[in-house]
Each structure stands twice: as C-alpha cells, then as structure tokens.
Amino acid sequence: MPTISLRNVEKSYGNGALNAVSDLDLEIGDGEFMCLLGPSGCGKTTTLRMIAGLEHLSGGEIQVGSDKVDDVDAGIFVPPERRGMGLVFQSYALWPHLTIERNTDFGLRLRKVPKPEREARVTEVMQALGIEQYRDRYPSQLSGGQQQRVALARMLAVNPQVLLLDEPLSNLDARLRLEMRAELKRLHEAFKTTIVFVTHDQWEAMTLATTIAVMRDGRLQQVGTPNDIYDRPANRFVAEFVGNPPINLVEMSAAETSTLARALRPVLGERTDVGSVGIRPEALHLATTDAEVPTGAFHVRARISGVLPTGGSWIVEIAAGNDKLFAAAHEPPGFTAGDDVVVWAKPAALHLFNAAGDRLAGLASPDHARKN
Amino acid sequence: MSTPDAPAKPALAATPRQNEQMRSKGRSRSVWRLALRDPTTIIGILAAILFAYLIVVPVISMLSDAILVQFGEERRAHAAVGMPTLYYLTRTFSSAVSSDLFWQPLVHTLEVAAGAIILAVAIGGTMAWLLSRTNMLARRWLATALIVPYMLPAWTFALAWTTLFKNRTIGGQLGWLEAIGLSPPDWLAYGQVPITIIMALHYAPFVILLFGNALRRFDSQLEDSARVLGAGTTTVTTQIILPLMLPSLLSAIILIFAKSLGEFGVPYVLGLPVDFDVLSTSLYRNISSRHTGVAAVLAGSIMLIGILSMLVDARLVREARRFVTIGSKGSMNRLSALGPLRLPATGLAFLIFLLSVGLPLATLFLSTIMRQPANFSPDNFTLDFWIGHDLGTVALRTGILLSPDLWNAAWNSLWIVGTASVTSGILGLLVGYVVARTLLWPLAMFLRHVTFLPYLVPGIAFAAAYLSLFAVPRGPIPSLYGTAFILLLALVAEQMPYASRAGISAMMQLGKDPEEAAQIAGAGWLRRMLSIVIPIQKGSLSTGILMPFISGIKGLSLFVILAVPSTDVLTTYSLRLVDYHYTQAANAVVLIIAGLAYFGTLLAQKLTKTNLAEGLGG
Numbered sequence: 005m006p007t008i009s010l011r012n013v014e015k016s017y018g019n020g021a022l023n024a025v026s027d028l029d030l031e032i033g034d035g036e037f038m039c040l041l042g043p044s045g046c047g048k049t050t051t052l053r054m055i056a057g058l059e060h061l062s063g064g065e066i067q068v069g070s071d072k073v074d075d076v077d078a079g080i081f082v083p084p085e086r087r088g089m090g091l092v093f094q095s096y097a098l099w100p101h102l103t104i105e106r107n108t109d110f111g112l113r114l115r116k117v118p119k120p121e122r123e124a125r126v127t128e129v130m131q132a133l134g135i136e137q138y139r140d141r142y143p144s145q146l147s148g149g150q151q152q153r154v155a156l157a158r159m160l161a162v163n164p165q166v167l168l169l170d171e172p173l174s175n176l177d178a179r180l181r182l183e184m185r186a187e188l189k190r191l192h193e194a195f196k197t198t199i200v201f202v203t204h205d206q207w208e209a210m211t212l213a214t215t216i217a218v219m220r221d222g223r224l225q226q227v228g229t230p231n232d233i234y235d236r237p238a239n240r241f242v243a244e245f246v247g248n249p250p251i252n253l254v255e256m257s258a259a260e261t262s263t264l265a266r267a268l269r270p271v272l273g274e275r276t277d278v279g280s281v282g283i284r285p286e287a288l289h290l291a292t293t294d295a296e297v298p299t300g301a302f303h304v305r306a307r308i309s310g311v312l313p314t315g316g317s318w319i320v321e322i323a324a325g326n327d328k329l330f331a332a333a334h335e336p337p338g339f340t341a342g343d344d345v346v347v348w349a350k351p352a353a354l355h356l357f358n359a360a361g362d363r364l365a366g367l368a369s370p371d372h373a374r375k376n
Numbered sequence: 377m378s379t380p381d382a383p384a385k386p387a388l389a390a391t392p393r394q395n396e397q398m399r400s401k402g403r404s405r406s407v408w409r410l411a412l413r414d415p416t417t418i419i420g421i422l423a424a425i426l427f428a429y430l431i432v433v434p435v436i437s438m439l440s441d442a443i444l445v446q447f448g449e450e451r452r453a454h455a456a457v458g459m460p461t462l463y464y465l466t467r468t469f470s471s472a473v474s475s476d477l478f479w480q481p482l483v484h485t486l487e488v489a490a491g492a493i494i495l496a497v498a499i500g501g502t503m504a505w506l507l508s509r510t511n512m513l514a515r516r517w518l519a520t521a522l523i524v525p526y527m528l529p530a531w532t533f534a535l536a537w538t539t540l541f542k543n544r545t546i547g548g549q550l551g552w553l554e555a556i557g558l559s560p561p562d563w564l565a566y567g568q569v570p571i572t573i574i575m576a577l578h579y580a581p582f583v584i585l586l587f588g589n590a591l592r593r594f595d596s597q598l599e600d601s602a603r604v605l606g607a608g609t610t611t612v613t614t615q616i617i618l619p620l621m622l623p624s625l626l627s628a629i630i631l632i633f634a635k636s637l638g639e640f641g642v643p644y645v646l647g648l649p650v651d652f653d654v655l656s657t658s659l660y661r662n663i664s665s666r667h668t669g670v671a672a673v674l675a676g677s678i679m680l681i682g683i684l685s686m687l688v689d690a691r692l693v694r695e696a697r698r699f700v701t702i703g704s705k706g707s708m709n710r711l712s713a714l715g716p717l718r719l720p721a722t723g724l725a726f727l728i729f730l731l732s733v734g735l736p737l738a739t740l741f742l743s744t745i746m747r748q749p750a751n752f753s754p755d756n757f758t759l760d761f762w763i764g765h766d767l768g769t770v771a772l773r774t775g776i777l778l779s780p781d782l783w784n785a786a787w788n789s790l791w792i793v794g795t796a797s798v799t800s801g802i803l804g805l806l807v808g809y810v811v812a813r814t815l816l817w818p819l820a821m822f823l824r825h826v827t828f829l830p831y832l833v834p835g836i837a838f839a840a841a842y843l844s845l846f847a848v849p850r851g852p853i854p855s856l857y858g859t860a861f862i863l864l865l866a867l868v869a870e871q872m873p874y875a876s877r878a879g880i881s882a883m884m885q886l887g888k889d890p891e892e893a894a895q896i897a898g899a900g901w902l903r904r905m906l907s908i909v910i911p912i913q914k915g916s917l918s919t920g921i922l923m924p925f926i927s928g929i930k931g932l933s934l935f936v937i938l939a940v941p942s943t944d945v946l947t948t949y950s951l952r953l954v955d956y957h958y959t960q961a962a963n964a965v966v967l968i969i970a971g972l973a974y975f976g977t978l979l980a981q982k983l984t985k986t987n988l989a990e991g992l993g994g
C-alpha cells in the first residue's frame with residue numbers, strides 16, 4: 005500500500021484570516037496509524053480533507069505512492085471519487101434516507117460489484133463491526149456508537165487503501181470510546197490499512213497511534229512515536245498539550261518572584277539559554293527532609309495543598325511559595341493536605357526550553373553521587 | 377420563543393400527544409376530581425366551549441346548509457324549508473349548470489394551481505439554491521428582497537397586471553399597452569395565464585424559504601462521503617441530495633396548492649372580465665346571489681380538498697421524520713463556486729426581483745400619479761389622485777388621502793384586525809397553557825385539534841360558514857351580518873391555528889419549574905399567570921399577535937364575504953374601487969396596504985427577532 009506525502013502544503017480559505025494550514029510536510033508510511041493531534045481549529049480536518057481531495061490546496065503537493073494526486077503548480081487535481089480513500093466524519097454523515105445496508109453497500113454498487121459478492125462483503129464487514137442485526141434500520145434508529153460503526157463499515161466495505169478518520173470517537177460516551185478504540189486498533193492490525201486519525205484528545209492519540217503529528221495554528225509542531233512526543237517534546241506547546249495532569253512549567257525570567265525559578269537556578273548552573281523548564285508530574289518526588297534528596301537534584305520546600313485520588317493513582321497539588329505544582333504518583337503519597345514536604349526531581353527529568361519555547365539539550369544526571 | 381426551524385405550519389407534534397395519553401393511564405376518576413379543583417381545567421373547559429362555538433358550529437352549520445332546503449327554494453327543491461334534500465348536491469355536481477358552477481371552476485383551480493406550482497418551484501428552487509448554496513453576489517440582500525412578494529397581498533400584482541395589460545374588453549381606464557396602441561389579447565390580459573404567473577411569483581417565496589431552509593441545513597458531508605466512495609456529480613445529486621430534499625419540496629408544493637385553493641383576490645380581479653371562474657370566485661358568486669345551498673356545497677368541496685391536501689402533507693412530514701438528519705455536530709455547508717456564471721446568476725436573481733416586486737410596485741405607483749395611462753409627458757403627472765379636490769368624478773371627488781372612506785376603512789382594518797390578533801394571541805397562550813398543564817388529556821386533545829381546524833378550511837369557505845351561522849338571529853344571538861363583530865369573531869377563529877401553535881410550543885418549552893417556584897412561594901393562580909407566565913412568554917405572545925395582524929391587514933377572502941360598506945376594511949375598500957373602475961384610487965389603496973404589510977413585517981421581525989419563515993402560511 006502506498007505512502008502518502010504532503011509537501012509544502014498550504015491552505016487558505018481566502019477570507020483574509022490566517023492560513024488554515026501552512027507549509028505542511030508530512031510523510032504517512034504504508035500501514036501506519038498516524039494521529040493528527042492538536043487543539044480545535046488547528047487545521048486537522050482541513051489536512052484530512054485535502055488528503056481526501058475534498059479541498060483544493062492553495063499551495064504545495066500531495067503524492068500517493070508514485071502518483072501525484074494534487075499539485076498546485078502543475079495543475080494536477082485528482083477528484084475525491086478517484087482517490088480510493090475512505091473517510092469517516094466526526095458526525096458520521098450517514099445518509100438518513102437509506103437503510104444501514106444501503107448505506108454500507110453504496111460504494112460497492114457504484115463499483116458495480118455483482119450482487120452475491122456485494123452481499124457477502126457487506127455481511128462480512130457488518131459482522132466484523134457487530135451491526136449485522138441492524139441491516140434494515142435507518143440511521144436515526146441507531147445509537148451514536150452503532151452509527152459510528154455503520155460509518156466505518158460503509159468505508160471499509162470498499163476496502164480503501166487509506167482510511168481517514170476525523171474525530172470519529174468524539175461523540176461517544178467514555179465506555180463506548182474505549183471499546184471503539186480497541187476495535188480500531190484491531191481493525192488496523194487485521195486489515196493492514198493505512199490510517200490517518202484526527203483527534204484533539206492526546207490520550208486517544210497516545211493509545212492508538214504508531215506515529216503522532218502534533219499541529220498548532222496550521223503548522224506542524226512535531227512528528228514522532230507517542231513516546232517521542234511525550235518524552236522529548238519539540239517545544240513548550242507540545243509539552244503542554246500532551247500529558248495529563250499537564251506538565252509543570254517554570255518561567256526562568258521570573259526568578260525574583262518565583263520560588264521554583266530560584267530553586268532551579270543552581271541546578272541549571274551555567275546554562276543561561278534556558279527560558280523555561282518543564283517537569284512532568286510523575287517526575288516529581290516527595291520527601292520529608294532535604295536529607296532524602298539525591299545530590300544535585302532539583303528540590304524545593306513546599307506544602308501539600310491537596311491530594312486527589314483518581315482511582316489507582318494520585319494527583320498531589322503542591323504550593324511552593326506563590327507557585328503551584330502538580331505531582332502524580334502511582335502509590336499513595338503518604339502525605340495529606342497541610343503537610344510540609346520537600347519536592348524533588350532528577351536533573352535529567354527536566355525539559356529545558358529556550359526563550360522562544362524550543363527544546364534545548366537536557367541536563368546530565370549526576371547519578372554517581374548518590375546519598376545513602 | 378418558538379424554535380427558528382419549527383415547521384412553518386401548526387404541526388401536531390407527536391411527543392406532547394404521547395404525554396397526554398400516558399397521563400391518562402387508568403386513574404381517570406381521581407384525575408377528574410383533582411382536575412375540577414384546578415383553574416386550568418375550568419379555563420380549558422371554557423375555552424373548549426368557546427372554540428366549539430366559534431369553529432365547529434359554523435362549519436357544521438354551513439355543511440348542513442348543503443343538505444337542507446333553504447328559505448325561498450321550497451318549490452325548486454320540492455320540500456319545505458329546513459327539510460333534508462339532495463337538491464343542492466345534485467345541482468352542483470350533476471345538473472345542466474354543474475359545469476359552470478363546479479366542474480369548470482374545479483378544472484380551472486387545478487390548472488392554475490398546477491401551473492403556479494411548476495413555475496414557483498422552478499423560480500423558487502433556483503433562487504433557493506443560488507441563495508443558500510452558491511457564492512452568488514449580494515446574497516444577503518437578495519435573501520430578503522426575494523421574499524418581499526410574499527409580504528405583499530397577491531392581488532397587488534393582479535392590479536399591477538391590469539394596469540399594464542388591460543384592453544378594451546372591459547370598461548375603465550386603459551392599460552398602458554393598450555394606451556400606446558399595442559392591444560394585448562384577452563388571454564394575456566385576463567384569465568388563466570396572468571393568474572398563474574402572479575400566483576407563481578407570489579408563492580415562490582414559500583419554495584425559497586422551505587426548500588432553501590432544507591438546502592441550508594443539508595450537511596455537505598453527506599455529499600462528501602458519497603464522493604470519496606466514488607460517486608460522481610450525477611450520482612450524488614440523484615441518490616443523495618434529491619431524495620433528502622424531496623420532503624421539503626413537497627411540503628412547499630402542498631402549501632402552495634392549499635393556498636391557491638383559497639386565493640380569491642387574484643382570480644377575482646383577473647378572471648371576472650373573461651368569466652374565468654375558479655372555485656373561490658364561483659363560491660363568491662353564489663354567495664352574492666344568495667344561493668346559500670349551492671354555496672355551502674362549494675365551500676364544503678373546497679374544505680374537503682383542503683383537508684385532503686393537509687392529510688397528504690401530514691403523511692409526508694411523518695415519512696420525512698423517519699429519516700430526519702440526526703443532530704450532526706460537525707455539519708458543514710459548503711458553497712459551490714459559480715465561476716463564470718456568477719454574474720449571470722446574480723443578474724437572474726435581480727431580474728426575478730424586478731419582475732416580482734420592482735415592476736409591479738413601480739407600475740402601481742406611477743399609475744396613481746398619472747392622469748392618462750402610459751403618457752409620460754410632465755403635464756400628465758399629478759398628485760390629484762392622492763390629495764386633489766374636485767376631481768370631476770361621480771363619486772370620490774377628492775384625492776384618496778382626503779377621502780373619509782379611506783380613513784374609515786383604515787381605522788376598521790386597524791381596530792378589527794388588531795383586536796382580533798390580540799384576542800387570538802392571548803387565547804393561543806391560554807390554549808398552550810391548558811394543553812401543557814391539564815391533567816385531562818381529552819381536553820388537551822380537543823383544544824389542540826379544534827384550534828387547528830380552521831387551518832384546513834380556506835378563508836373563503838370559512839367566511840361562508842360564518843355567514844351561514846350568523847346571518848340570521850339564532851337563539852339569544854342576533855344576526856351579526858353587517859356588524860364588525862362577525863368579522864372579529866371570524867378573524868379570531870381563523871388565526872387560532874397560528875396563535876395556538878405559538879402558545880403550545882412556548883408553554884411546552886417553558887416547563888413547569890418557574891410556575892411551581894412561584895406556587896411554593898405562595899402565589900395563587902392569577903398571580904402566577906400575571907407575574908410569571910405572561911411576562912416570560914412576552915416574546916412568543918408578541919409574535920403570536922404581530923404575525924396574524926400583518927396577514928390580517930392584507931387578508932381579503934374572509935372580509936370580502938363578511939364585510940358590508942360600513943364595515944369596509946382597506947382590502948375590501950380597494951376591491952370596491954376596482955369594481956367602480958377607480959383605477960388610480962384602487963391602486964393607491966393597494967399600495968398603502970402593501971406598505972403597511974411590508975413595514976409591519978419588518979417591524980415585527982425586528983421587535984421579536986424572529987424569522988419570516990415562521991410566519992409562513994399566515
């Protein structure tokens with residue numbers, strides 16, 4: 005199956021506003037499960053629709069395998085009906101006047117697939133998605149989750165080379181979402197389809213994707229595996245967008261007023277290029293006294309302002325001077341609100357960003373000098 | 377406030393009815409005891425009696441006229457007055473004169489309706505698509521401008537047509553074409569062709585509003601999904617777009633059909649000179665010549681056709697609901713780029729506006745300031761017809777604005793229609809209150825249906841029903857014919873479908889909470905009504921009053937049967953002027969009505985922040 009390449013793709017809706025998508029370079033490999041992740045309005049849907057051929061590019065080109073499907077300069081544009089892709093909309097967009105069966109076999113009929121084959125294929129797909137019993141119903145008689153499956157079935161029936169999914173789970177309740185997520189993963193493995201999945205839910209992206217592309221204001225921020233994105237965010241935006249509870253960010257420019265910035269200063273040592281420091285909640289540790297803190301580690305005296313159990317893990321809200329921190333623990337923290345503690349983190353766990361917010365090289369961990 | 381996309385006519389929503397039935401389950405005795413202590417029940421029962429009298433009784437009285445021997449016709453019917461007879465049915469449907477009385481007018485009515493529907497769908501459908509799905513220029517302005525024909529009385533256009541095309545077949549001032557020596561043939565000047573064209577232009581806004589609304593709400597993603605699956609433009613259009621648009625289009629078609637059935641002014645002005653009768657004018661003729669029995673048969677037939685078409689519509693609505701689009705979050709409305717056709721398309725829309733609004737109004741206005749038709753030399757222009765004295769005419773010797781008759785008619789229009797609208801608005805809210813609150817579901821059902829009934833009866837047939845009931849003294853009630861009171865009652869009844877729909881939907885949306893909070897705070901029923909319910913429902917109350925007021929001001933068919941010279945309203949007054957061939961004066965009055973209706977609609981929309989689409993069908 006083909007690779008999809010986007011080169012210098014631009015999209016403006018010509019209404020004087022900012023570009024919906026700017027200078028986008030993205031390679032979607034064969035069999036990949038690619039998540040486009042970003043806040044609402046960042047251009048994910050637009051990108052997906054351009055890949056499907058539902059929007060014309062304003063600049064750049066898109067190639068599928070060895071064929072250009074879109075090239076503004078060369079004037080090439082392959083219409084959506086000839087791209088052989090499957091697209092599932094956030095709102096499902098089922099045809100309300102057709103039964104579930106007719107919705108599902110629409111594409112097969114267009115391809116003039118003979119009736120016995122068509123019925124066999126429809127049955128196969130419906131069974132795979134568990135909607136066979138609804139064959140003769142209309143979309144309005146199904147629940148959101150069932151409609152979602154029909155939308156998937158409709159696209160899968162024609163065996164598309166690429167499956168494009170636009171926030172397909174966002175209208176489902178939590179439990180269904182979990183089920184559908186597992187199902188999508190299964191589908192990906194079973195059908196070996198290339199999937200491009202749009203979501204604004206970082207948790208969804210982390211659990212599903214083989215590769216995540218983070219977007220912001222129409223620009224690509226970072227492409228990488230879920231672990232890459234989480235462990236080595238390319239900039240402050242990515243660091244903040246991914247992770248729950250969110251990363252703790254400390255502005256180094258506020259050193260006079262911020263307890264945390266003052267405490268970080270000695271850890272950073274000679275590093276004057278650092279504009280801000282990010283610490284993931286689970287990288288923060290709690291201790292009763294300074295003595296328990298490893299040498300060279302970042303540490304600060306603070307007070308617990310709250311402990312929130314979240315079922316199996318705990319979020320600890322901590323006040324250090326005027327600053328607030330979140331720590332996350334997978335064991336009971338052993339402190340309660342009002343306790344005085346020392347909060348610490350290994351230097352290697354600190355994410356450093358320059359004044360523009362871009363990632364800097366981290367600090368080496370002085371693991372040779374452990375106390376105790 | 378009712379929702380902006382509520383159906384344009386009083387629909388019998390399913391949910392409340394189901395509620396009513398659920399409430400009924402096997403505890404009726406205690407429910408009755410409880411209900412009788414509740415002011416809601418008392419009011420509901422009073423309202424039910426009132427509407428039975430104002431709506432059901434007139435209709436029954438009229439229908440009974442069709443099968444009972446009428447006064448003075450004992451010899452023809454070979455039976456005594458008041459005895460049952462088939463005479464009128466036979467006379468209307470299968471006698472030597474039945475062709476003139478019924479069959480010809482029926483064929484004409486159907487032909488005109490069919491023609492008007494085809495034209496209106498062609499014009500309105502194109503305009504709706506251009507307005508809602510393309511990048512045509514000036515769409516905002518045109519979206520309002522193209523609806524204007526509906527705000528004006530239909531026979532405004534009929535008068536404009538005669539002003540242009542009238543030939544020497546009938547008396548009075550010549551049409552402009554005749555005046556400059558081009559004799560328009562009768563088929564162009566009168567009868568089926570102009571009636572069809574005018575009705576089409578007048579009703580095209582229905583299509584623009586109903587069909588356009590559906591087009592606007594059509595989710596482009598439904599189209600997109602088909603395209604990514606490989607469907608080309610033709611497949612997308614025939615298999616996805618058209619089937620989904622069909623219900624709204626059919627709804628518009630049936631609405632046009634039902635409206636054209638009762639349309640009186642246009643065929644009266646344009647059909648009479650060549651004896652082109654439709655059902656409504658045939659009915660009018662028979663009422664004027666006091667053939668009450670035949671008139672009742674005709675009115676009943678119109679009513680029956682009206683009811684049938686509404687039943688078809690209700691069925692369609694139910695069908696359509698089955699595949700109603702599910703509240704789609706990410707729905708999109710993409711506009712098609714017209715490319716090189718953008719300018720021509722814009723031009724076409726402006727042309728339609730010019731033909732359906734600009735030209736008729738300009739013609740009418742010019743005709744009122746010109747002595748001789750189609751003579752554009754400066755000395756032919758005068759303001760005499762508006763404000764002149766000693767006009768050398770037999771009657772109406774002053775300009776129209778100086779005529780006491782005009783002001784009398786204007787005052788009548790204002791107070792009769794105003795009082796009726798306020799009354800029906802308040803009654804509508806009360807009906808809504810009872811329907812939403814009462815524990816007795818039969819009461820709720822009855823009120824809901826009885827107030828809807830006039831919607832099925834074309835105005836002219838309804839007026840005939842009123843005439844039949846109130847023209848003679850009955851029991852303690854004296855003959856009301858010739859008084860303003862009969863107009864008032866008929867208007868209230870005719871406006872009830874809209875008023876009660878507005879009231880029911882407003883009260884259903886309000887819920888019980890605000891009122892119960894007041895009840896717990898110790899407020900009695902009247903107090904709750906005055907300081908909680910009515911203030912909250914101010915908005916929908918004013919919509920429920922203003923919209924019927926405007927349609928009442930420009931309404932004709934009800935008044936033309938029930939008004940006498942002393943109770944003339946503006947519309948009947950202008951028709952009288954037409955009859956007397958006072959062309960300029962008649963046109964001036966029609967312009968005044970058009971202005972009132974147009975600015976009234978704008979004002980109402982501004983005040984109530986509602987959309988015209990809601991007032992549709994009024």
Ligand SMILES: Nc1ncnc2c1ncn2[C@@H]1O[C@H](COP(=O)(O)OP(=O)(O)O)[C@@H](O)[C@H]1O
Binds near residue numbers: 044046050
């Ligand atoms: N049809 C359109 N016309 C004009 N602007 C649009 C259109 N579609 C999207 N946009 C704009 O483009 C930007 C990106 O939109 P979108 O791709 O839908 O974002 P996302 O899917 O990431 O939420 C937004 O600012 C949006 O307002």
Ligand SMILES: [Mg+2]
Binds near residue numbers: 045048049050
């Ligand atoms: Mg989106």
